Amino acid sequence: KNQVEQSPQSLIILEGKNCTLQCNYTVSPFSNLRWYKQDTGRGPVSLTIMTFSENTKSNGRYTATLDADTKQSSLHITASQLSDSASYICVVSNPGNTGKLIFGQGTTLQVKP
Amino acid sequence: EAGVAQSPRYKIIEKRQSVAFWCNPISGHATLYWYQQILGQGPKLLIQFQNNGVVDDSQLPKDRFSAERLKGVDSTLKIQPAKLEDSAVYLCASSSHGGNIYNEQFFGPGTRLTVL
Numbered sequence: 001k002n003q004v005e006q007s008p009q010s011l012i013i014l015e016g017k018n019c020t021l022q023c024n025y026t027v028s029p030f031s032n033l034r035w036y037k038q039d040t041g042r043g044p045v046s047l048t049i050m051t052f053s054e055n056t057k058s059n060g061r062y063t064a065t066l067d068a069d070t071k072q073s074s075l076h077i078t079a080s081q082l083s084d085s086a087s088y089i090c091v092v093s094n095p096g097n098t099g100k101l102i103f104g105q106g107t108t109l110q111v112k113p
Numbered sequence: 114e115a116g117v118a119q120s121p122r123y124k125i126i127e128k129r130q131s132v133a134f135w136c137n138p139i140s141g142h143a144t145l146y147w148y149q150q151i152l153g154q155g156p157k158l159l160i161q162f163q164n165n166g167v168v169d170d171s172q173l174p175k176d177r178f179s180a181e182r183l184k185g186v187d188s189t190l191k192i193q194p195a196k197l198e199d200s201a202v203y204l205c206a207s208s209s210h211g212g213n214i215y216n217e218q219f220f221g222p223g224t225r226l227t228v229l
Contacts, residue, residue: 004155031216043117043204043220044156089155093216100169101218103155 002027004104006090012110017080021107023073023090031095035064035075038087038106047075047088080111115139117221119205125227131193134224138186138207144168146218147180147190148204156204162188192226200228 004025013019025033032051036044048057048064050073056065061078077084090104118137126132138145143164148156159178161169165185173180177196182188192199202225206218 034217041222041225043206043222045220046217049217091155100158103157105153105155 002092002102004090004092004102006088006104006107008107009105010108010110012112013080015080015082015111015113019077019080019109021075021077021088021090021109023075023104025071025073025090025092025102025104027071027092027094027102029095030068031093033064033066033073034091034093035062035073036089036091038089040086044089077109080109082111082113085109085111117205117207117219119203119221119224121224122222123225123227125229126195127229128197129194131191132195132226133189133191134203134205134226136188136190136205136221138188138205139219142207142209142219143185144208144216145182145188146206146208147188148206150202150204150223152201159190195226195228197228200226202226 007022032049034049035047037047038044047059047062050057050066052068063076066073087106087108089106092102094100120135124132145162147159149159150156159173160180162182165182178192180190202223204223205221208216208218
């Protein structure tokens with residue numbers, strides 16, 4: 001069964017601290033893995049997209065890693081800011097232009113001053 | 114480039130009533146998706162259109178949900194009659210057809226539906 005599992009379910013950190021979110025998947029066939037940020041009351045916005053051959057990709061203070069062998073990914077946030085408070089969703093895609101996206105349940109991050 | 118537009122942003126109805134949501138995708142995007150996102154969960158695909166044809170509606174509760182994209186541009190999603198468990202955010206997304214191996218989807222702000 002195609003599944004994407006994320007941990008932790010929620011996380012509270014202090015402003016300026018780093019954190020790492022985890023994603024495990026059992027999706028086949030695999031095309032790419034992406035991390036989305038979803039602010040409260042908004043639609044998800046793409047942070048990073050990685051294909052099978054990419055191990056790491058950065059977008060500012062966000063760095064995603066992918067281990068296709070173990071089917072694990074992580075999203076590391078450096079020097080957190082209050083604006084990082086949001087849900088972070090791991091999504092795995094099947095191949096093709098109309099490839100299906102399989103969503104994780106998300107990790108809710110709260111950054112406190 | 115304008116993003117995906119959705120309306121209304123919020124809707125409150127009583128169970129057994131009907132409701133409709135509207136989505137206007139990014140100009141030129143051939144593929145349009147409707148997702149249901151229940152609080153605390155990731156989005157679940159309801160239906161995917163390629164131009165004005167349905168690609169995937171396997172998770173659409175067809176006894177009460179319907180969607181159309183008559184001219185291959187904007188789309189409407191309807192629920193009739195609504196149930197309490199339909200309370201969720203309904204997200205619309207679009208992506209371009211071909212030339213993008215990532216098939217990146219761009220999401221609208223969503224419509225938050227509350228069924229009382």
